[in-house]
Amino acid sequence: MKLTVWTYEGPPHVGAMRVATAMKGLHYVLHAPQGDTYADLLFTMIERRNHRPPVTYTTFQARDLGSDTATLFKQSCQEAVDRFDPQAIIVGASCTAELIQDDPAGLAETMGLSIPVIPLELPSYQRKENFGADETFYQIVKHLAQPQDRTARVTCNILGPTALGFRHRDDVEEITGLLSDLGIDVNVVAPLGATPGDIARLPAAHFNVLLSPETGETAARWLEKNHGQPYTKTMPIGVGATRDFIAEVGAITGLPCTPDESRLRMPWWSRSVDSTYLTGKRVFIFGDGTHVAAHTRVARDEMGFEVVGIGCYNREMARPIRALAKEYGVAALITDDYLEVEKAIEKLSPEMILGTQMERHIGKRLGIPCAVISAPVHVQDYPARYSPQVGFEGANVIFDTLIHPLVMGLEEHLLTMFRDDFEFHDAAGPSHHGGQHQMADAGASGGSISGKMIEQVAADDNVIWLSDAERELKKIPFFVRGKARRNTETFAVERGLHEISLDTLYEAKAHYAR
Amino acid sequence: MNAPLPRTNGGCRDAPVLKERGQREVFCGLTGIIWLHRKMQDAFFLVVGSRTCAHLLQSAAGVMIFAEPRFGTAILEESDLAGLADAHEELDREVARLLERRPDIRQLFLVGSCPSEVIKIDLARAAERLSQVHAPHVRVLNYSGSGIETTFTQGEDACLASMVPVLKDTTARELLVVGALPDVVEDQMLGLLSDLGVGPVRLLPARRIDNTTAIGPNTVFALTQPFLGDTHAALERRGARHIAAPFPFGDEGTTAWLRAIATEFDVNEDRFEAVTAAPRARARKAIAQAAEVLNGKSVFFFPDSQLEIPLARFLTRECGMKAVEVGSPYIHDALHGPDLDLLPAGPQISEGQDVDKQLARARDARPDLTVCGLGLANPLEAEGLSTKWAIELVFTPVHFYEQAGDLAGLFSRPLRRKSVLRLEAAE
Numbered sequence: 001m002k003l004t005v006w007t008y009e010g011p012p013h014v015g016a017m018r019v020a021t022a023m024k025g026l027h028y029v030l031h032a033p034q035g036d037t038y039a040d041l042l043f044t045m046i047e048r049r050n051h052r053p054p055v056t057y058t059t060f061q062a063r064d065l066g067s068d069t070a071t072l073f074k075q076s077c078q079e080a081v082d083r084f085d086p087q088a089i090i091v092g093a094s095c096t097a098e099l100i101q102d103d104p105a106g107l108a109e110t111m112g113l114s115i116p117v118i119p120l121e122l123p124s125y126q127r128k129e130n131f132g133a134d135e136t137f138y139q140i141v142k143h144l145a146q147p148q149d150r151t152a153r154v155t156c157n158i159l160g161p162t163a164l165g166f167r168h169r170d171d172v173e174e175i176t177g178l179l180s181d182l183g184i185d186v187n188v189v190a191p192l193g194a195t196p197g198d199i200a201r202l203p204a205a206h207f208n209v210l211l212s213p214e215t216g217e218t219a220a221r222w223l224e225k226n227h228g229q230p231y232t233k234t235m236p237i238g239v240g241a242t243r244d245f246i247a248e249v250g251a252i253t254g255l256p257c258t259p260d261e262s263r264l265r266m267p268w269w270s271r272s273v274d275s276t277y278l279t280g281k282r283v284f285i286f287g288d289g290t291h292v293a294a295h296t297r298v299a300r301d302e303m304g305f306e307v308v309g310i311g312c313y314n315r316e317m318a319r320p321i322r323a324l325a326k327e328y329g330v331a332a333l334i335t336d337d338y339l340e341v342e343k344a345i346e347k348l349s350p351e352m353i354l355g356t357q358m359e360r361h362i363g364k365r366l367g368i369p370c371a372v373i374s375a376p377v378h379v380q381d382y383p384a385r386y387s388p389q390v391g392f393e394g395a396n397v398i399f400d401t402l403i404h405p406l407v408m409g410l411e412e413h414l415l416t417m418f419r420d421d422f423e424f425h426d427a428a429g430p431s432h433h434g435g436q437h438q439m440a441d442a443g444a445s446g447g448s449i450s451g452k453m454i455e456q457v458a459a460d461d462n463v464i465w466l467s468d469a470e471r472e473l474k475k476i477p478f479f480v481r482g483k484a485r486r487n488t489e490t491f492a493v494e495r496g497l498h499e500i501s502l503d504t505l506y507e508a509k510a511h512y513a514r
Numbered sequence: 515m516n517a518p519l520p521r522t523n524g525g526c527r528d529a530p531v532l533k534e535r536g537q538r539e540v541f542c543g544l545t546g547i548i549w550l551h552r553k554m555q556d557a558f559f560l561v562v563g564s565r566t567c568a569h570l571l572q573s574a575a576g577v578m579i580f581a582e583p584r585f586g587t588a589i590l591e592e593s594d595l596a597g598l599a600d601a602h603e604e605l606d607r608e609v610a611r612l613l614e615r616r617p618d619i620r621q622l623f624l625v626g627s628c629p630s631e632v633i634k635i636d637l638a639r640a641a642e643r644l645s646q647v648h649a650p651h652v653r654v655l656n657y658s659g660s661g662i663e664t665t666f667t668q669g670e671d672a673c674l675a676s677m678v679p680v681l682k683d684t685t686a687r688e689l690l691v692v693g694a695l696p697d698v699v700e701d702q703m704l705g706l707l708s709d710l711g712v713g714p715v716r717l718l719p720a721r722r723i724d725n726t727t728a729i730g731p732n733t734v735f736a737l738t739q740p741f742l743g744d745t746h747a748a749l750e751r752r753g754a755r756h757i758a759a760p761f762p763f764g765d766e767g768t769t770a771w772l773r774a775i776a777t778e779f780d781v782n783e784d785r786f787e788a789v790t791a792a793p794r795a796r797a798r799k800a801i802a803q804a805a806e807v808l809n810g811k812s813v814f815f816f817p818d819s820q821l822e823i824p825l826a827r828f829l830t831r832e833c834g835m836k837a838v839e840v841g842s843p844y845i846h847d848a849l850h851g852p853d854l855d856l857l858p859a860g861p862q863i864s865e866g867q868d869v870d871k872q873l874a875r876a877r878d879a880r881p882d883l884t885v886c887g888l889g890l891a892n893p894l895e896a897e898g899l900s901t902k903w904a905i906e907l908v909f910t911p912v913h914f915y916e917q918a919g920d921l922a923g924l925f926s927r928p929l930r931r932k933s934v935l936r937l938e939a940a941e
Contacts, residue, residue: 001562001588001589001590001591001594001601001604001605001607001608002588002589002591002608003560003586003587003588003589003608003611003612004565004568004586004587004588004589005583005586006568006572007565007568007569007572009565010565010566010569011564011565011566011569013566014566014569033542033628033660033661033662034538034540034542034661034662034665035540035541035542035543035544035570035628035660035661035665036542036566036661037537037538037539037540037541037889038541038542038545038570038573038574038889039569039573040539040888040889040890041573041887041888041889042573044888044889044890044891044892044893045888045891045892048892049892049893050892050893050895050896051893051896052889052890052893056537057537057538058537059536059537059538060662061662061663062631062660062662062663065632065662076537079870083870094566095564095565095566095628095629096564096566096628096629096632096661096662099595099629099632099633100632123592124564124565124566125564125590125591125592125594125595126591126592128565472698472701475697475698475701476698503792506793506796506916507796509800509916509919510796510797510799510800510916510919513800513803513804513919513920513923
């Protein structure tokens with residue numbers, strides 16, 4: 001038993017959902033109690049997907065446990081196949097269903113379905129989300145891939161991108177473009193956007209590009225062993241790694257790989273004088289092993305930062321991250337305990353964190369800028385714009401991402417020149433971020449008690465807050481209190497009132513209500 | 515003043531209920547911890563469960579606002595599943611460690627989950643044992659928020675019901691108001707009751723552990739939330755009497771709720787009018803602004819929080835909407851009856867869920883507004899339906915007069931947004 005406050009990874013069946021949701025024509029029948037449907041909102045809200053994940057939950061209840069949950073599973077399975085008409089289904093259990101040992105795989109097998117049924121064994125009490133995704137994708141590939149001839153032209157598959165992945169949507173597009181420049185066509189991208197029929201065609205490619213080791217490595221290894229497809233080991237994140245990746249592809253294919261670097265701006269942006277201020281900024285890097293390893297190199301060799309600590313939450317990547325840390329002369333933190341990460345950051349007090357959604361919160365609390373470079377991420381890290389991490393455009397995007405939380409170069413010089421100026425002091429924060437320094441006083445920004453913006457009026461000394469109204473105002477959450485105060489005072493001034501009573505407060509609230 | 519509100523068109527209390535059983539797109543009862551831990555400022559909620567439970571709480575909370583919140587999950591691991599003696603020892607160790615680190619904690623709730631219920635970890639026994647170890651500083655109680663037993667807001671019900679047996683006995687005539695409300699709303703309510711001359715008033719849950727809330731045959735209680743069925747039963751078992759009333763949403767609901775209490779405490783009509791007239795007028799005015807958008811529009815409720823019936827009553831009677839279907843996870847006549855009486859006849863009342871069938875009905879009806887959970891909202895928006903996420907109705911202050919306009923605004927905003935956006939390609 002381990003006390004956990006926040007988690008970096010969900011349970012393994014959520015990993016299976018990431019694969020199922022990424023694919024088309026595949027359905028996941030999940031033996032699970034009421035409430036496990038919460039996972040749908042990860043996809044519909046955080047990633048803003050416009051379809052429900054293709055998952056049927058059996059939704060068993062306490063009263064079913066004594067009777068027949070197995071029949072309930074078979075019934076749900078049959079209904080899902082009839083309703084959604086998938087090309088294949090994956091079947092499995094969530095943590096609770098694992099305990100009641102109904103054997104969804106065996107049950108589904110006895111049903112005589114005419115489509116492939118792929119059973120999943122995901123040990124909920126030992127493993128986590130990334131394992132679940134990796135294992136699910138591997139099982140799908142193992143069950144569906146068909147031996148066949150290679151394509152006439154040199155082609156590859158792109159393996160690993162899933163739903164809820166960090167920038168997977170754009171990474172697929174960027175790497176596809178890069179490969180096309182090199183004269184290599186993409187045979188299948190999987191799981192993202194693939195159908196079970198596409199999975200069958202995987203062995204037609206000459207090699208595999210492993211775009212997300214966390215979720216695709218077991219499948220890539222299996223394809224190498226059973227279908228003779230080599231896979232790329234370099235993660236093309238950053239300028240140097242992208243060039244290395246291209247060289248690796250050249251070695252695999254024997255093609256002369258000379259990439260078009262005309263869109264690559266990052267090296268000049270990094271060399272230009274405004275970037276001088278980046279030199280030696282102390283950064284702490286934490287996330288999934290793949291992104292941490294890539295960003296460690298980018299941080300030191302391409303941004304000129306000083307890396308003061310690295311770590312990852314997925315134990316599967318502990319070994320390479322420890323080796324990398326040794327190479328950089330720093331300690332590796334391998335943990336999925338959020339509080340330990342916070343403690344490490346507090347101790348190292350870096351000038352910047354490259355992390356996940358969790359480190360963003362740590363940074364906020366400690367007043368340290370944070371750029372998000374890895375899952376888990378929140379809704380704001382699924383941007384509408386094109387923003388890949390891999391390839392040359394990815395390098396451009398990363399440069400912007402890493403400097404955004406910081407004070408700009410010229411601005412930093414101004415800070416030094418006008419150290420005691422009221423507008424340019426350390427606590428003022430970067431000028432391209434709104435409203436930070438105001439948070440310190442009455443907390444007057446954000447939220448809305450009324451939803452209606454009003455002009456800030458000059459404080460009218462003639463308006464007095466009566467004590468009951470003042471007390472009531474204090475009960476309003478701090479982040480809307482400032483606006484409530486301003487709205488009420490404006491309301492009072494407009495009506496020529498000199499005192500604000502409890503009634504005035506609520507009259508004003510009703511007035512601005514929308 | 516005792517005249518009951520008129521039923522409209524016969525009401526829905528006797529309407530046939532469509533009972534469904536199938537996939538449910540709802541949260542489990544653990545979700546209640548998100549608001550309960552903010553309400554009870556000296557309480558810690560320790561879920562004994564799996565990684566899924568921890569992940570649910572994190573996802574439902576949306577963002578992590580607090581570095582170390584007053585809730586956590588003791589995640590069961592392979593070794594815990596092997597032998598149960600272990601699980602109790604491990605729990606004792608984790609609790610001791612937790613309470614040592616957090617001396618501000620005075621109440622600890624051990625919260626059962628699906629896995630802990632299935633492997634039958636006896637949390638009642640654990641709570642008793644831990645109470646003895648950590649008394650008098652910490653009181654340890656237990657309840658189940660598991661998905662196999664509770665739907666979303668039933669978690670709060672189970673939590674409050676677990677507190678009823680430890681309330682002291684009294685023979686005093688007191689009003690107990692039951693249901694977690696945001697502090698600002700609770701204070702408004704206490705202000706109204708005090709102006710009416712009703713008292714003493716006790717609260718369940720109290721903001722901090724207190725020994726003053728007591729209960730007995732002369733206690734009368736009012737519910738502020740429509741999902742407190744088990745708490746209602748537990749209070750009646752202790753001899754308290756329920757004041758049945760519509761729930762305090764909107765001008766009409768708030769007035770009816772207050773009036774039922776006023777009648778119980780013999781408050782005269784003049785005083786009732788004097789206390790309620792101004793806030794009622796404000797509520798009506800604020801509702802009117804949102805109602806302009808809502809008037810004549812149709813609404814379809816997916817089951818979520820058990821707030822659906824009172825809210826449908828508010829939207830139909832005070833905002834001019836037409837209800838197509840009102841789905842609730844569970845319907846209790848003793849709690850929902852007064853609101854069903856007032857809900858104009860017509861809508862399909864449904865209990866439970868088979869989500870794919872219900873989605874088919876919603877697509878068929880093409881309502882102007884669909885109230886549903888977060889898992890369904892974006893997919894339905896993508897199909898061209900306007901939606902209101904139901905969870906906001908539970909997390910936002912919406913009770914009593916001063917919030918009536920905000921409540922209506924929650925429903926009108928999606929429709930206003932749809933009308934202001936101009937994103938279609940030119941024809």
